[in-house]
Amino acid sequence: MAQRRRSTLVAVAERAGVSIASVSRVLNDLPASPEVAERVRRAAEELGYVPDATARSLKAGRTDQIALAVADVGNPVYVTMMRAVTEALGGTDYRLVLSSTGNDPAAQIDLLASLNQGYADGLILIPLRVTDELLDAVRRSRLPIVVIGSLPEDAGTDNVRADSTAGMGLAVEHLVATGRRRIAFLNGPRDTVPGEARRRGFDDASARLGVEVAGHAEAEDFTHQAGLAPARELLAAETAPEAIVCANDLLALAAIKAVRETGRRVPEDVAVVGMDDSDIAELSDPALTSVDLGAAERARVAAELLLDRLRERDLPARRVVVEPSLHARESTR
Amino acid sequence: MAQRRRSTLVAVAERAGVSIASVSRVLNDLPASPEVAERVRRAAEELGYVPDATARSLKAGRTDQIALAVADVGNPVYVTMMRAVTEALGGTDYRLVLSSTGNDPAAQIDLLASLNQGYADGLILIPLRVTDELLDAVRRSRLPIVVIGSLPEDAGTDNVRADSTAGMGLAVEHLVATGRRRIAFLNGPRDTVPGEARRRGFDDASARLGVEVAGHAEAEDFTHQAGLAPARELLAAETAPEAIVCANDLLALAAIKAVRETGRRVPEDVAVVGMDDSDIAELSDPALTSVDLGAAERARVAAELLLDRLRERDLPARRVVVEPSLHARESTR
DNA sequence: TTGTAGGCGTTATCAG
């Protein structure tokens, strides 16, 4: 059985018969005589000494931790982002502290407040809704924050965003190119960051490309369950759509299900395009055509920006836009 | 703009004209005269004072952090578990430190070593493969660990596991009850904790219930992609299976896809049962019948066990088995 | 090269 109590520099020093300063130096590869170095290393080894992260942090003023705040750990897009952040941090020796704040803006503000306790060196924030209070809290925060999602110009915060308009453009163009004209839009809640951006994107794209808009519907949430009813609505319209563009992949699966319920086929009768290109796009049957708004890339870039800023605090606020790409699969053949 | 530098007890004490001891007391709700309390609170407020988590940790010997180590942040089951842990921790003031170790046992051992730096108070470990080295490292660890997954009897570690045998029993019984006799098994890698457990479970159940085993196949990974080829194999057998039991939901989706490729229908020609009852089971079309091995519950219990032990170190090692349940959906109608 | 000592920001003990 290993000793219950952690051993400290003092213990190692005693055992090696030297001062704690020498121990610290040896273990941090600072100059020391070979003989002392040897004694220290052996003592440390024998005691199973491991430096204490907390004490180090207090001294160094850094925690080597980065916080990631997401609304919902369950949503596939956030999972993608989490994974990307994890990978980006893999090479460094930062640890990841995960906070699931739920949809509640108040919870995010609480989180920002608690961050000022300094348990992390920086934060990647993925807000579902951006309120003025949140922006304010972000501005007031003592530590570097990178926000993923659209922010007002003057937010003065590092910011990585998708180009929803371009993404919707890709979706609609693709549908037009494959011969669809009457296109409907299945959105999530409009009072969210992605909901608002994607609706604008769809409207822009459909106007620009001169397609016939066969209806808008809005699910109460970006989930499969919430998507079924509005999808059925769209399909029940007098002039049925030839294609449905959906604001995310879960809604797209709901659309496919709804299409099939009416006895129609995907893609022959109704084509379906999703958005986010999450894992389920490939798993779905038929495999789902989806626009990748660069979730992984956005998260990766956000991590880079943050690491950057931790290295060098005095940088101007940066904004990065990640370009979308279309992944054509069976649902729009 | 907020002041760049965090203010400390000393700053508050100076401003309030009292000692740091008094400040600490007031802010920790220890007895103090109303007048001092008032002055301290005002000063703290004016300076935007927030106590430093690191300093607190050093003093208290606790970090208020719990580490969660999973093999792959992408796998839906792990996501389920992460969410459950997040929720379980929601009521407490523990933070969650997430480590994605990959499939590499060495990485998990490194993680255990680094944990001895004391950046967390406890660990929930979900190993994909349990090697002797890993068990050893777990035993040697200075901090409380709860392992999710099967462990040898004598591991002496808190442990939460699924009952794969019972789960497979539910799957096979359900298939028998719905009139299927020739049943095949699509597994993931056998040299993993779940792979081994589920294979044994299937063999036990099929023997006990006297069904005709229409083949075993093994995917190289628990993924959709890896499942396609072995699923096709099973279907190409001379006496085709009437049902396929799959070791997880991703493999089950692969099986459904493979069945359809051959022009057969699910569930009429071939029934498919998945395992884990992850989100995609409900999303799939047809919706997937799946055995819930209690991923969320296991994670929740693991978190409870850990919190428990953090409260009271001297507990005997506990082992909890979580019972499975079957969720019948369209894929076995 | 080595040791002494101070300090990172808290909390807690012990006098006053």
Place this chain on the structure above:
DNA sequence: CTGATAACGCCTACAA
């Protein structure tokens, strides 16, 4: 009730 002071474990001038 309050204040001075000693830890927590580490790093690092500075002095020897």
